[in-house]
Amino acid sequence: MDLRVNDTTLHVVATGPDDGPTVVLVHGFPLDHRMWRRPLEELSDAYRTVAYDVRGLGRSEVGDGQYTMELFADDLLALLDALDPGPVVGCGLSMGGYVLLRALEREPERFRGAVLADTRTAADDDATRLARARSIRTLRTDGVGPFADAMLPKLLGATTRAERPAVVEEVRRLAVENDPRGLAGAQLAMLSRTDTTGVLGRLEIPVLVVVGEEDELTPPDGARAMAEAVPDGRVAVIPGAGHVTPMERPAAFLEALRAFLDELSGSPAPP
């Protein structure tokens, strides 16, 4: 369905019982909600599972392409208002984690648990900002195909690249179906985002940090440090996966996610 929130139209997919505990999935870059295909299919027996396309990506409205992480967090919080499910479990991968972390920093009471997958709290350093500026130039001059081809080896682990050509093809397809203006806008949002490290120690909810063992963009050591900084944090390292764990090792990712959700579903929601 398409939902009008925060002066934009977001493409939203929801599975599972309307009155079930809600988990909201925020995808990574340069992908869209379809990276959550397996959780959308398989958690729906017990959980209201909601995934959406971040503004400018997938089938959500592109608008003017002038995005900030703050705007992405506004969109997520407005989507929660529209769904009206009470406190949810938020789950964000990489860029989705940046969005979720900022929303957690601003309105922690909206969440009763969080899953931070293949992500980080640090803002970009200068080298990364300049690399993003170069990639925006590539998008303008060469289009989405060369941009996606340059990103794929960083996104996917060595095992996936060697052994799972169908996954490589699916990730590439999601990337190239994006509008270059939306991709450039998301790069601007990421390069200008703030550091959210301070929020980890203040979180009063259970947090699961998930990371692919072969993730080179947000490596396991950083994930372990994030989990240690959260009072009720834990980490799951997924073998044979790089940065896009739910697509590279869907069964292992789902096992970790479901165990966490099941543990939480007995927890009372915060007042």
Ligand code: MLT
């Ligand atoms: C992502 O997977 O969302 C991006 O690689 C994150 C980033 O570029 O920082």
